[in-house]
Amino acid sequence: MGGLELSRKVEHDEARKLLDEIEQTEQTDWDTIKGLFTAMYGHHKAEEGIVFPALKGFDQETNDLVERLITEHNAWNSAMSTMIGEHKFDRPKFLVLKVLF
Numbered sequence: 001m002g003g004l005e006l007s008r009k010v011e012h013d014e015a016r017k018l019l020d021e022i023e024q025t026e027q028t029d030w031d032t033i034k035g036l037f038t039a040m041y042g043h044h045k046a047e048e049g050i051v052f053p054a055l056k057g058f059d060q061e062t063n064d065l066v067e068r069l070i071t072e073h074n075a076w077n078s079a080m081s082t083m084i085g086e087h088k089f090d091r092p093k094f095l096v097l098k099v100l101f
């Protein structure tokens with residue numbers, strides 16, 4: 001496993017831990033939610049700036065996958081930033097975002 005791939009795996013593992021922690025906590029923990037958003041926003045931008053361009057043009061299935069992932073990233077970033085901006089945790093929406101991740 002290369003350095004970039006390992007870094008992405010570690011980021012995914014850490015994000016899954018935070019997603020579980022947020023899901024299992026009754027009270028809204030804004031520090032954890034903001035930490036998750038900040039980490040994932042940077043992670044998404046790195047994937048979109050480095051990983052996805054390297055995959056583009058491989059084949060149509062890969063292009064479609066990259067497009068789908070970019071759409072999911074945008075939905076994820078938008079929904080999380082709205083919750084944080086409005087300071088209103090939407091648990092059902094969060095659970096959908098968790099599945100998307």
Ligand SMILES: [Fe+2]
Pocket residue numbers: 008012043047
């Ligand atoms: Fe990712």
